Amino acid sequence: MNKKIITIPNILSFYRIISFPIVLYFAITKIENIFVILLIINLITDILDGFIARKFNMQSELGARLDSIADVGTFILAITGIFIFKGNDFAPHLLSFFAFLILYLLSNVVSLIKFKRFPSLHLYSWKIGGYIQGIFFFILFIFGFNIYAYFIMVTWGILSFTEHIIIQLIIKKMKSNAKGLYWVLKNKKN
Secondary structure: OOOOOOOHHHHHHHHHHHHHHHHHHHHHOOOHHHHHHHHHHHHHHHHHHHHHHHHOOOOOHHHHHHHHHHHHHHHHHHHHHHHHHOHHHHHHHHHHHHHHHHHHHHHHHHHHHHHOOOOOOOEHHHHHHHHHHHHHHHHHHHOOOOHHHHHHHHHHHHHHHHHHHHHHHHOOOOOOOOEOHHHHHHHHHO
């Protein structure tokens, strides 16, 4: 793990953290165009920070924590935007959407209670789910609600959040880049 504090991935994650109140302001004031542009920038910087960290060996514990905090903020912004700008589209799907949201919230609450910090497991399922959610949010805010994209996002999210919760219940201390339940169980046997 890299020990440097000031790296491009950390700067990108930090940008997402400090941009949170600004993007939230545009959601609350119902300025959808600027909100969408800033949300998409956050989604792109999320992709870039992880890619750059892995590609150029800039991964660090600090970076994993910053990324996790920034991910929570970006998720909150996207959900806020959904309720403010796209609430009518979600009305027929509230049950599945609330199940998705409750499991996401639970995956963070379990970590905060057990480990006293946001999770930073960076599971493969979580990463793929992040891409799926990002694609869904992009489609939603640029083209409108797509039922197929919605069900893919919700189904993958529910499975991913469930895996995340199970792993947190199994492990004794929070770690970064746990990959998935298979790897956690495999390492537990060793």
